[in-house]
Amino acid sequence: MMTTMNISLPEALKSFVDQQVAQHGYGTSSEYMRELIRKDQDRQHLRNLLLDGASSPATAPVDAAYFQELRDRVTSRAAL
Template identity: 40%
Template structure:
């Protein structure tokens, strides 16, 4: 994977925060911290996209039916047993 150099500008408060994250041992340097933030943002955006797609799928699946809570609980118990 090729790397690209970027220049960013931080406030003193932000720079202090990044330095404290490095000093605490969570990250080796500024770049590791920034890359971690980008990865987390990418994951969050992916989760949001999946949720939006699920909502669209649900909305287009037709009319809703009354909820049978007993059936939902039974299905959940069945799934829990199968996962063991």
């Protein structure tokens, strides 16, 4: 179920939204706004993941040997 939210925009922003809707194939300005909100949610989620990773304990270095081991594991599993 969707609820309704009304927003007020200055004319310049409304024109910009209308251009984006027309140029990028959105059916309505609501679709465009929903897409912006989803992208913002994704960006915030990624930021939180990065911050969590930055504050986690250090691990072994990720170097060429690490990636070779991953490739070897995938190859061996694919052979099964």
